[in-house]
Amino acid sequence: MFGNSRLLSQLHMLPFGSKEWRKLLVKLVWKYKWIYLFMVAPALSLVILFRYMPMPGIMLSFETFKPSFGKSGIYDFLFSSKWVGFQQFRRMLNEADFWRAFWNTIIISLMKLLIGFPFPIILSLMINEVRQRRYKRFLQTVYTFPHFLSWVVVAGIALNLFGDSGAVKKVFMIFDPSLRDTWNFLYNSSVFRWFLVVLDIWKEAGWGTILYLAAIAGIDLSLYEAATMDGCGRIKRIWHITMPGIISMVVILFILNVGGIMNANFDQVFNLYSSPVFSVGDVIDTYIYRLSFQSTTTMDFGFTTAVGSLKTIINFALLLAANSTVRKLGYDGIM
Numbered sequence: 001m002f003g004n005s006r007l008l009s010q011l012h013m014l015p016f017g018s019k020e021w022r023k024l025l026v027k028l029v030w031k032y033k034w035i036y037l038f039m040v041a042p043a044l045s046l047v048i049l050f051r052y053m054p055m056p057g058i059m060l061s062f063e064t065f066k067p068s069f070g071k072s073g074i075y076d077f078l079f080s081s082k083w084v085g086f087q088q089f090r091r092m093l094n095e096a097d098f099w100r101a102f103w104n105t106i107i108i109s110l111m112k113l114l115i116g117f118p119f120p121i122i123l124s125l126m127i128n129e130v131r132q133r134r135y136k137r138f139l140q141t142v143y144t145f146p147h148f149l150s151w152v153v154v155a156g157i158a159l160n161l162f163g164d165s166g167a168v169k170k171v172f173m174i175f176d177p178s179l180r181d182t183w184n185f186l187y188n189s190s191v192f193r194w195f196l197v198v199l200d201i202w203k204e205a206g207w208g209t210i211l212y213l214a215a216i217a218g219i220d221l222s223l224y225e226a227a228t229m230d231g232c233g234r235i236k237r238i239w240h241i242t243m244p245g246i247i248s249m250v251v252i253l254f255i256l257n258v259g260g261i262m263n264a265n266f267d268q269v270f271n272l273y274s275s276p277v278f279s280v281g282d283v284i285d286t287y288i289y290r291l292s293f294q295s296t297t298t299m300d301f302g303f304t305t306a307v308g309s310l311k312t313i314i315n316f317a318l319l320l321a322a323n324s325t326v327r328k329l330g331y332d333g334i335m
């Protein structure tokens with residue numbers, strides 16, 4: 001049905017991400033709105049259930065929370081505790097552990113943004129230059145596969161390779177036997193952050209190329225043919241045709257990444273960090289987890305909700321700032 005659509009044919013003729021392209025895309029989606037609604041209904045239901053329905057819980061940030069299940073149900077659960085205003089936020093700003101987790105989150109996320117964000121772009125450009133279709137598909141499969149491994153599995157692989165009895169240590173001991181007693185790769189605070197960045201790139205870079213390769217596929221091939229006839233080499237074609245063709249996608253993903261700086265990938269850090277690297281590896285999400293579920297004292301959900309609320313507010317502010325900045329630079333933002 002979609003293949004025979006006149007609108008779809010027109011869509012392929014327009015530059016990817018342009019205003020005309022987006023208008024036509026909206027028109028196309030509206031034409032098949034019931035099909036798309038049926039497709040997105042399960043995912044949309046999960047978003048509503050786990051993202052929007054818990055929103056009233058933000059009230060816990062302003063209370064000393066004590067669970068209560070009265071006749072009024074959810075009202076008693078949320079509003080029966082003592083109202084303390086901004087006391088939880090003031091307490092948070094005086095907690096040394098919070099500031100350690102805060103700065104660790106910023107540093108790790110910025111390292112991933114500065115080093116990890118350009119990597120899928122470079123990788124997609126390299127894959128796009130492969131002319132043998134089978135080899136190209138093989139590379140895409142190999143690079144994308146790690147994304148489907150959970151961080152539990154990846155952490156297990158990392159421990160088996162880089163741990164005290166791992167294969168990497170045994171190889172290095174062939175050249176330096178003294179490493180038998182001094183090897184502490186996973187427990188070295190000066191290495192841990194870089195290890196997180198490299199492992200994140202290995203796992204997610206291939207998945208990140210999917211959107212860029214899709215954007216590259218939408219570039220008019222006649223532009224490359226004209227450039228070749230004018231004597232442009234591969235590097236010039238990439239710089240003057242491919243990069244401008246995917247810049248809209250780069251900008252959108254950059255804004256979304258900046259808007260998620262306070263999310264330092266809880267799954268990754270939680271499965272890899274340990275007490276020797278707490279000083280450099282403890283992030284906001286692991287800090288909240290420890291206070292909520294591993295505290296030996298009374299669990300103060302009001303305080304941990306306040307920490308989570310502040311993280312969300314900062315992310316939203318960064319999202320608006322990044323969107324405003326790229327719009328001032330002349331690019332289309334996401335809002």
